[in-house]
Amino acid sequence: MTPDTTLYLTELIGLKVFDLKRRVIGRIKDAALVPVVHPARVDRFLVGGGWSWLTFRYDQVDSIGLDGIQLRDEQLTPYHADEYMLRLVRDLLDQQIIDAHGRKVVRVTDVTFEIQPRDGRGELYVVEVDVGLRSMFRRLFQGALPRRLIRRLQRPIPVNSIRWEFVDILEADPQRRLRLNITHKLLQDIHPADLADIVEELSPDDREAIFESIPSEVAADALSEVEPEIQASILESLEADKAADILEEMAPDEAADALAELPDETSAGILHEMEQEPQTEVTELLEFREDTAGGMMNTEYLVLSPSSSVADAIETLRSNEELLEGLNTIYLVGPEGKLEGAVPLARLFVVPHSTPLRELSPPHVISVEISQKDDKVTELFDKYNLLSLPVVDDHGRLEGVITADDVISVLRQD
Amino acid sequence: MKRLRYHIAVFFSVIGPGFITAVVDNDAGGIFTYSQAGARFGYLPLWTLVPITLLLIVTQEMCSRMGAVTGKGLSDLIREEFGLRPTFLMMAALVAANLTNVAANFAGLASSLELFHVSRYITVPLAALAVWFLVVKGTYRGVEKVFLFACSLYVCYIISGILVKPDWKEAAIYSVRPVLMLDPAYITMIIGMVGTSVAPWMQFYLQAAVVEKGVTAKEYAESRIEVIVGCIVMSVIAFFIIVACAGAIWSAGPRDIRGATDAALGLKPFGEYAYLLFCAGLLNASFFAACILPLSTSYTVCEGLGFESGVNRSFREAPIFYWLFTLLIVVGAGVILIPGFPLVGMILLSQVINGVLLPFVLILMILIVNKPRVMKEWTNSWIYNLAGWTAVVVMIGLTLSLVSISIRDLVERR
Numbered sequence: 001m002t003p004d005t006t007l008y009l010t011e012l013i014g015l016k017v018f019d020l021k022r023r024v025i026g027r028i029k030d031a032a033l034v035p036v037v038h039p040a041r042v043d044r045f046l047v048g049g050g051w052s053w054l055t056f057r058y059d060q061v062d063s064i065g066l067d068g069i070q071l072r073d074e075q076l077t078p079y080h081a082d083e084y085m086l087r088l089v090r091d092l093l094d095q096q097i098i099d100a101h102g103r104k105v106v107r108v109t110d111v112t113f114e115i116q117p118r119d120g121r122g123e124l125y126v127v128e129v130d131v132g133l134r135s136m137f138r139r140l141f142q143g144a145l146p147r148r149l150i151r152r153l154q155r156p157i158p159v160n161s162i163r164w165e166f167v168d169i170l171e172a173d174p175q176r177r178l179r180l181n182i183t184h185k186l187l188q189d190i191h192p193a194d195l196a197d198i199v200e201e202l203s204p205d206d207r208e209a210i211f212e213s214i215p216s217e218v219a220a221d222a223l224s225e226v227e228p229e230i231q232a233s234i235l236e237s238l239e240a241d242k243a244a245d246i247l248e249e250m251a252p253d254e255a256a257d258a259l260a261e262l263p264d265e266t267s268a269g270i271l272h273e274m275e276q277e278p279q280t281e282v283t284e285l286l287e288f289r290e291d292t293a294g295g296m297m298n299t300e301y302l303v304l305s306p307s308s309s310v311a312d313a314i315e316t317l318r319s320n321e322e323l324l325e326g327l328n329t330i331y332l333v334g335p336e337g338k339l340e341g342a343v344p345l346a347r348l349f350v351v352p353h354s355t356p357l358r359e360l361s362p363p364h365v366i367s368v369e370i371s372q373k374d375d376k377v378t379e380l381f382d383k384y385n386l387l388s389l390p391v392v393d394d395h396g397r398l399e400g401v402i403t404a405d406d407v408i409s410v411l412r413q414d
Numbered sequence: 415m416k417r418l419r420y421h422i423a424v425f426f427s428v429i430g431p432g433f434i435t436a437v438v439d440n441d442a443g444g445i446f447t448y449s450q451a452g453a454r455f456g457y458l459p460l461w462t463l464v465p466i467t468l469l470l471i472v473t474q475e476m477c478s479r480m481g482a483v484t485g486k487g488l489s490d491l492i493r494e495e496f497g498l499r500p501t502f503l504m505m506a507a508l509v510a511a512n513l514t515n516v517a518a519n520f521a522g523l524a525s526s527l528e529l530f531h532v533s534r535y536i537t538v539p540l541a542a543l544a545v546w547f548l549v550v551k552g553t554y555r556g557v558e559k560v561f562l563f564a565c566s567l568y569v570c571y572i573i574s575g576i577l578v579k580p581d582w583k584e585a586a587i588y589s590v591r592p593v594l595m596l597d598p599a600y601i602t603m604i605i606g607m608v609g610t611s612v613a614p615w616m617q618f619y620l621q622a623a624v625v626e627k628g629v630t631a632k633e634y635a636e637s638r639i640e641v642i643v644g645c646i647v648m649s650v651i652a653f654f655i656i657v658a659c660a661g662a663i664w665s666a667g668p669r670d671i672r673g674a675t676d677a678a679l680g681l682k683p684f685g686e687y688a689y690l691l692f693c694a695g696l697l698n699a700s701f702f703a704a705c706i707l708p709l710s711t712s713y714t715v716c717e718g719l720g721f722e723s724g725v726n727r728s729f730r731e732a733p734i735f736y737w738l739f740t741l742l743i744v745v746g747a748g749v750i751l752i753p754g755f756p757l758v759g760m761i762l763l764s765q766v767i768n769g770v771l772l773p774f775v776l777i778l779m780i781l782i783v784n785k786p787r788v789m790k791e792w793t794n795s796w797i798y799n800l801a802g803w804t805a806v807v808v809m810i811g812l813t814l815s816l817v818s819i820s821i822r823d824l825v826e827r828r
Binding site: 202 | 484498502
């Protein structure tokens with residue numbers, strides 16, 4: 001049963017507006033929020049009469065119901081386009097939005113309002129946007145059948161709605177985004193992999209809009225999960241400095257892979273905007289062919305000398321907090337950078353702090369030569385059940401590390 | 415030189431959508447129409463292929479441009495620009511029209527295999543299962559490769575056309591010499607040829623495929639070439655079908671044929687190979703169209719109405735998409751197995767629905783492609799609009815004539 005305090009946008013459209021003497025002035029054409037003032041209250045009603053549209057404000061309304069809108073102040077003002085208005089029929093109905101709670105892109109079929117009494121007046125608040133069959137049914141028959149009959153007929157169809165606070169509106173124009181107070185804050189709490197799935201579904205303009213407005217770290221996490229071709233088109237559409245900011249936050253191997261998909265001029269432009277340190281790392285990685293160990297590896301790893309102790313290792317871990325997530329091995333290198341050992345992280349916890357790391361490393365460390373093909377790398381991972389694999393040059397010097405997730409990406413591509 | 419190589423690389427990366435769409439246009443119904451034209455009127459109708467190609471290029475180009483610029487499907491754009499009700503009606507008509515098209519193609523498949531004495535009660539269920547698994551279990555890229563391979567099999571018609579040893583001089587002359595006769599059967603035939611050449615589903619399929627392929631506005635120049643090449647290839651195949659039937663059947667004595675298989679039998683005196691290739695071509699074309707039509711229909715409908723869609727989603731995530739897809743195949747294949755089912759009547763009906771739907775699709779298309787808000791700097795130029803509207807008006811005129819002919823036939827059959 002639909003409560004009396006509920007009103008749907010499809011019902012609001014075409015509703016009669018009465019003046020103080022209960023004469024019909026016109027019918028509702030659209031309703032608008034002004035998000036900078038209030039995120040959910042309908043601020044302005046648009047009334048159609050002849051060729052011109054008139055408007056009244058929410059505080060001119062006495063009561064709202066299925067039978068019409070009764071005004072308490074009948075002073076109507078002509079409608080001038082106002083860029084601070086989110087017009088529900090024009091800007092929301094039939095458009096795509098992101099459902100931040102359900103983590104998917106949906107198309108709006110209707111909007112549900114709640115009528116709330118304030119100081120003896122009736123105000124209209126957006127509570128949900130409706131998608132799915134029920135709202136579709138309502139919309140298709142609106143105008144053809146009486147409003148109350150439609151409400152009765154729709155009862156058996158299950159509701160499919162998204163609460164207004166979880167609705168993320170898409171707007172490609174940055175100016176208008178600002179005026180409508182669209183921040184995409186909701187997207188920052190979505191898991192990067194889910195956010196990646198969402199942006200893959202959007203049009204290029206909307207993708208660009210999202211990546212422009214979310215913080216670089218969030219953008220970097222999401223971008224790493226996006227398919228390579230879409231990655232390239234997103235980076236190309238962004239300003240070079242914004243693209244550079246995002247790439248700096250990504251793991252160097254992933255940043256290099258993303259840049260490799262771009263035309264030379266574009267990737268050079270973005271590299272130029274990057275900070276010195278990530279820039280050199282990424283440039284080095286770009287030298288290697290994508291289907292070799294060099295192209296798969298990344299250059300973020302921890303090295304210590306074989307003679308350092310467990311206590312040194314733990315100290316190093318403390319000072320490299322940003323690497324901790326996903327790290328599972330510490331590498332031991334000799335004076336010329338030669339790979340001499342590998343210590344699984346978990347081993348550090350079961351031995352005294354004074355133990356030299358040399359004693360924790362297996363006698364023979366499995367490694368791969370930098371120019372080896374990627375199928376050789378996956379073979380090694382499979383054969384020795386590895387989580388990570390060090391990459392060395394032809395003198396045995398440590399150059400980078402390949403982790404299991406890099407291998408999975410390669411396997412998924414085939 | 416480097417630029418040229420870049421353009422060629424981009425061309426191959428965008429190949430697929432335009433090519434497949436244009437070639438699938440020669441489905442079981444198309445092959446019958448062209449065979450009939452050749453068998454009855456010989457080389458005379460060949461000249462129509464040039465204007466048909468031009469009309470096809472103009473309409474297809476607009477769709478692929480919209481796809482590349484907006485990154486949205488045609489049903490998405492119609493929904494966003496014109497609302498739910500027009501979209502819903504259009505989708506309902508599209509489902510009806512395409513259901514009959516699917517059935518017609520399963521019928522083509524069944525009859526081509528019945529020439530080899532394989533019962534339709536074996537072939538049709540097997541083919542339906544094959545279609546279902548190919549599309550549901552395959553990835554977009556994998557499926558596209560299969561489709562491109564199917565495109566290459568159309569070469570069957572070219573070879574069988576050559577094997578028949580038609581009168582090439584006549585064929586060359588009539589390809590450029592328009593012949594108009596006030597013979598009702600001739601006029602009907604020309605209308606039929608044009609009417610079957612542009613179907614509503616093609617516009618939706620092409621645009622969706624361009625979007626899915628991730629073609630951007632920047633790569634659009636190559637995409638346009640691909641569309642044009644595709645349309646030309648389609649005409650070349652049609653040319654050889656007409657020539658084969660003209661050389662084999664018309665030269666022996668002009669007559670009406672009862673179906674595409676009838677045409678194949680007519681080729682038999684010219685050698686087993688010409689006959690076999692013609693059958694193989696029909697089998698391939700029918701199977702190909704039986705794959706694409708249900709897929710494209712479910713995509714289009716779900717997108718326009720805002721349901722989850724896509725073969726990369728699970729059955730649970732996109733139930734309506736899969737149900738619709740399965741239903742189209744099951745019903746389309748099922749009706750072929752009903753003894754005494756009025757198949758010809760249904761094909762005529764499908765032409766009527768297609769014809770009624772097409773004007774709306776084309777007009778909405780040309781309205782959308784002229785909106786700067788949607789297309790930015792990629793709207794039609796006035797000269798292109800002139801060509802566009804001319805194409806639309808000619809198409810609509812001819813299709814509506816075909817509708818009235820089909821309705822007349824439907825009534826006469828009673």
